[in-house]
Amino acid sequence: MTDSRTRLDKINTRIRNHPLLSLLIAVSTLVIGLSTFTNATRNLMGLLSISQPRPAINGRWLAQVNYDWPNANHHESFNFAGSDTQLYGSASFTGSMNGIFEGEIAGENLRFVTKSPESLGSGPSKEAIHRYQGKISGDEIKFVMQTEGGYSAHVPIEFTAKRTLNTPPAQPALIPN
Numbered sequence: 001m002t003d004s005r006t007r008l009d010k011i012n013t014r015i016r017n018h019p020l021l022s023l024l025i026a027v028s029t030l031v032i033g034l035s036t037f038t039n040a041t042r043n044l045m046g047l048l049s050i051s052q053p054r055p056a057i058n059g060r061w062l063a064q065v066n067y068d069w070p071n072a073n074h075h076e077s078f079n080f081a082g083s084d085t086q087l088y089g090s091a092s093f094t095g096s097m098n099g100i101f102e103g104e105i106a107g108e109n110l111r112f113v114t115k116s117p118e119s120l121g122s123g124p125s126k127e128a129i130h131r132y133q134g135k136i137s138g139d140e141i142k143f144v145m146q147t148e149g150g151y152s153a154h155v156p157i158e159f160t161a162k163r164t165l166n167t168p169p170a171q172p173a174l175i176p177n
């Protein structure tokens with residue numbers, strides 16, 4: 001007797017007669033379908049979402065800062081540049097300009113790091129790291145600055161920087177498509 005079933009019919013019969021294999025195929029199909037649907041939904045939501053424009057922060061800002069040691073009241077300046085979420089430029093610490101590292105902007109919040117040498121008498125200098133976090137509100141930025149490293153411990157310092165009058169607000173950078 002010859003079997004007139006095709007090879008596909010034979011495979012189909014084996015799968016139906018093997019419940020574990022049938023379950024594995026059904027679960028795999030479900031996982032692939034959900035994954036495809038999830039990715040498509042995420043892509044669609046990305047197209048529909050409206051991102052916040054970058055705050056007009058580029059330019060020069062000034063602040064009066066009272067540090068946590070005696071007679072330490074300094075005029076500090078901040079020169080910001082960048083586009084999208086990137087922030088770079090310079091910030092002064094006790095009047096000395098330092099480059100900005102790890103700068104980023106997210107909505108109305110910004111953060112960056114500067115580094116400066118700290119010396120004690122005639123001994124070698126140590127690197128002090130200054131971590132700034134700020135909240136932008138119009139022509140003001142309310143900052144909290146924490147210093148670590150160097151020769152002494154410091155408490156967080158709060159101050160407000162204001163946009164200088166000779167620097168017009170920069171327009172948000174356009175992101176090319």
